[in-house]
Amino acid sequence: MKTIFHVDMDAFFVSVEELFDPSLKGKAVVVGGPKDARGVVSAASYEARKFGVHSALPLRTAAKLCPHAIFLNGHPDRYRDYSHKVHGVLNEFSPKVEMASVDEAYMDLTGTERLLGPPLQAAHRLHLRMKQVTGLNCSVGIATSRLVAKVSSDQAKPNGILWVQPGLEANFLAPLDVRRIPGVGKVTEQKLKDYGIRKVGDLARLDEPFLRRRFGQWGLALAGKSHGMDAGSWFDGDIGDNDDPKSISHEHTFDTDTAEPMELEATLARLAEKVARRLREHEFHANIVHLKLRYKDFTTLTRSKTLPQSTQLDHELIAESRHLFRQAWDGKTPIRLIGTGVSGFEAHEGQLGLLDSEKNQRARQALAAVDRIRDKYGEKSVKLATGLTADHAERVHENPVGLPGKGPRDKSK
DNA sequence: TCTGGGGTCCTAGGACCC
């Protein structure tokens, strides 16, 4: 029988902002951007939530519901920083910690009783220690499965601890809306409602053949979840061995939709550069390139291409994503969002060395130099000639490091 | 209301291979 903790930071982004500006405390605060921007709420203070503001709500809607709220852009670097501090605190309690996102984590505390005491006592100490080190509140759910621990931390909010004792999982879940089950969103909730299923208890009473007929494999997983089990491949595996990313992507939504090829391709190149940069940071090579487009009416299309040879180089990702873009776009429909990404990672190096063209080796060296300078002086210190349609590899050789204003920045011609 | 950006996982058809 396992003892799983789910630790969830309370109003994380807002709370970090309050640490840097205590005058925000107790006020309606919305992190996500200016009130008139195209975008959604990333986090809302409890005060703002009283007015119906919640995450994922369009900012403009939030401004109508709560006109007096303070709207902040937020500081992703600070959140990442504090996320590391949180991770550090959790590691004091168990070596088996898995950050599920910036502000939440699973921990395996099985067999720590002799050291930390019974679960509630350990959770209490964790609570205090978290506040002491980070200045932040968190909620802790304790159970025998990840699923139930997660649901119980949710029920414990804010700043609470909730332990669902072994054997009581199904009883705990039964009265809750099916929507509380991680993995059940709007669509599944509606489908279940069509069958009169609203509460987790309703779900738990159904027989498996029925669920399998109506929902396939997903139905069987749902049945398990309704009893508190970590069903499906989702939650499988030990806590803590889930490190490396499986995909890396960047996307951009324009302030106003655009059909300007120059603007679109320059943006795409910039995004591809960021992707390549992160690929090199991880020392990954990717062999699948993805493109994403979203039109005014929000219809979204994706294209992807498996490369014959994996890469981590700017010019190759730029060329491939641009190729996908030119194939996918009709050249006139205004575009709201453009994005690119990679997947299919290999950690390799080695056998390729000999096959690597001299051209790519030089591009690689040039990019390594650029990465080092960016590490030192910041992302904007170096600008590559990426908006260009010319052969980037050649450009990179001629002018590997173009300081702002000095590099070949003429994008038009 | 008018919908970000970064991810994960699942499904499903067709290609291709044995």
Place this chain on the structure above:
DNA sequence: TCTGGGGTCCTAGGACCC
């Protein structure tokens, strides 16, 4: 001529999470 079964890869789309 009619016609297997299974496995894996590729691609597109979609649900969902924070």
